[in-house]
Amino acid sequence: MPQGFLDAYDSRRRAFLWSGEETISGAQCLVSWERACLPKKDGGLGVRDLSLQNTCLLLKLLHRVHDTTDSAWARWIKAEFGGPLDAPVHNEAGTH
Incomplete structure (x- = not known):
């Protein structure tokens, strides 16, 4: 958020x-x-503290992308960008 x-x-x-x-x-x-x-x-x-909780949830998503391939989030990143390390550094949608 x-x-x-x-x-x-x-x-x-x-x-x-x-x-x-x-x-x-x-x-x-x-x-x-x-x-x-x-x-x-x-x-x-x-x-x-919603700011801290928001940060923790974002880090949890990043961990899932890099750690596991069976999560829907990791599969979407792989299908959309080819993998978490191939994602664009900056675009209109935001940064990694």
Whole structure:
């Protein structure tokens, strides 16, 4: 997901968590968003950090492309580009 989308989505999640509304000012927040995203065992609220989760999921897809040939993702890359290492470095669809 693009970072702009994640920022807008986190803004709404933060507002809903603290006030149940669509927007909120910083004065109404009880703890920082970074602290809220920490695991409960570390003193946070256990809210998922979507930016970190997005990065992890993208890395998981890259691992599947390079590691296994039985995944649909790896088969599509092979059919479309000839393999993960033959994919274009940059095009209008984005980079690897």
